[in-house]
Amino acid sequence: MKNIALRSVAVLSVLAFAGFESSAVAQTVDGPKVNWRLGAWGKSRAVTRGFETVKKYVEEKTGGKFSITIGFESFGGPKELLDLVKIHSLQMSMFCASYHPDKTPANTALDLPFLPLASAATELKVHEAFYQHPYIKKELAEWNAFAFMPTILPQYEFVGRGEPPTTIEGFKGLRVRALGGMGDAMRKLGSIPTSVPATEVYTALERGTVDAVSFPATYAHASYRTYEIGEWYTANLAPGTVGCPTLMALDAYEKLPPQYKKLLAEAKPLGYKALMTAYKEADEINVPLFKKAGLKFITYSDKELARFRKIAAEPVWEEWVKTNKAKGAPAQELLDLILDTAKAAKPANG
Structure with a gap:
C-alpha cells in the first residue's frame, strides 16, 4: 500500500503549503441556534472522518449553537439521500452519483476507469475543479445541492x-x-x-x-x-475510484449567518487532513x-x-x-x- 501512503503525504504537503491548516481558535463564535441533519450510510469509518471533523469543529467553535446530527442509515439509505436533500429533509449528505446515475449523469465523469489521478493531491485538485464547473453545479442544484467537499477516495x-x-x-x-x-x-x-x-x-x-x-x-x-x-x-x-462528495443543501447554506459559513470554510482543510490520516492508518x-x-x-x-x-x-x-x-x-x-x-x-x- 506504498502508493496510498505516498498519496497521503502528498496531499497533506499541498494543504500545508497552501496555508490551509489552521490552529483551533479558542474563542467561541456567537450566533443563532442551528441544527443540521447529515445523511450517511454504513458506520463511522475512514471515509466519514472528513465530515465528522467538520461537525466537531463547528460545534466546538460555536459552543454547540451550530450542531450537525449524523444519521448512519437512520435518515435513509444510500439511494434515498439525494431526494431527502431536495425536499429539505437533510442539510448535508453523503453522495455517490454511481448509486443513481440517471439522476446526475454528468457527475459520473469522475467514476470513469483509469483516470490519471496519480496522487491524492492531484485527485483533490481535479475534484474541486470539476465540482466548480457550471454544468455540474447546475445539475446538483436541481436537487437543491452543491458539493461541499470531495472525499478523495483511494483506488x-x-x-x-x-x-x-x-x-x-x-x-x-x-x-x-x-x-x-x-x-x-x-x-x-x-x-x-x-x-x-x-x-x-x-x-x-x-x-x-x-x-x-x-x-x-x-x-x-x-x-x-x-x-x-x-x-x-x-x-x-x-x-x-468514484466521485462521492459530501453535499450541502443550497437553501440551508444560504440561510446560515456569515460567521457560520466562515467556520465551514475553515473546517474543510481539517477534514481533508483527517481523511488522509484515516486512510493511511487503515492501510x-x-x-x-x-x-x-x-x-x-x-x-x-x-x-x-x-x-x-x-x-x-x-x-x-x-x-x-x-x-x-x-x-x-x-x-x-x-x-x-x-x-x-x-x-x-x-x-x-x-
Whole structure:
C-alpha cells in the first residue's frame, strides 16, 4: 500500500503549503441556534472522518449553537439521500452519483476507469475543479445541492471468492460489484457488473449473488468485512475510484449567518487532513489483517495492467462522452477538464 501512503503525504504537503491548516481558535463564535441533519450510510469509518471533523469543529467553535446530527442509515439509505436533500429533509449528505446515475449523469465523469489521478493531491485538485464547473453545479442544484467537499477516495480493489483471477481473462463471467465507469471497464473483460449498495455487499458476497466486490482499498473492505468471507484480494488492479462528495443543501447554506459559513470554510482543510490520516492508518492495520484472514493477494504484472487499460480506459471514456453528449451535457468538455487539471497538477506534486 506504498502508493496510498505516498498519496497521503502528498496531499497533506499541498494543504500545508497552501496555508490551509489552521490552529483551533479558542474563542467561541456567537450566533443563532442551528441544527443540521447529515445523511450517511454504513458506520463511522475512514471515509466519514472528513465530515465528522467538520461537525466537531463547528460545534466546538460555536459552543454547540451550530450542531450537525449524523444519521448512519437512520435518515435513509444510500439511494434515498439525494431526494431527502431536495425536499429539505437533510442539510448535508453523503453522495455517490454511481448509486443513481440517471439522476446526475454528468457527475459520473469522475467514476470513469483509469483516470490519471496519480496522487491524492492531484485527485483533490481535479475534484474541486470539476465540482466548480457550471454544468455540474447546475445539475446538483436541481436537487437543491452543491458539493461541499470531495472525499478523495483511494483506488478500488476487489475481494472475491472462488478461482482467483490471476490474469485479466480470469474476470470473464464473474459477477462483480463495480460502480460507474469501473463497471463498464469490467464489462469489457467479460464480467457482469452490478451496483450493489455498500450496506448489502457482505450478504451478496456471502450468498453468492456476486463473485467479487470492489471497494476503496483498504478501509472499505475492512469496514464492510469482505475479508472475513473473501478468498482473494487484488493488490494493484487499481481500476479507478468514484466521485462521492459530501453535499450541502443550497437553501440551508444560504440561510446560515456569515460567521457560520466562515467556520465551514475553515473546517474543510481539517477534514481533508483527517481523511488522509484515516486512510493511511487503515492501510497499516488492514493489510496485515487481510493476510492473517487468509486472503490470497494477487499482484498483476505491468504487462497485464497495460492490457487492461488498453481494453477498458479510452474506449469507456469515448462511450461515456457519446452517451452524455446525447443527454445535453458538455461531456467532452468535462472529460477534458479532468484530464487537463490532472496534467497541470503533476509538476506541483513532483
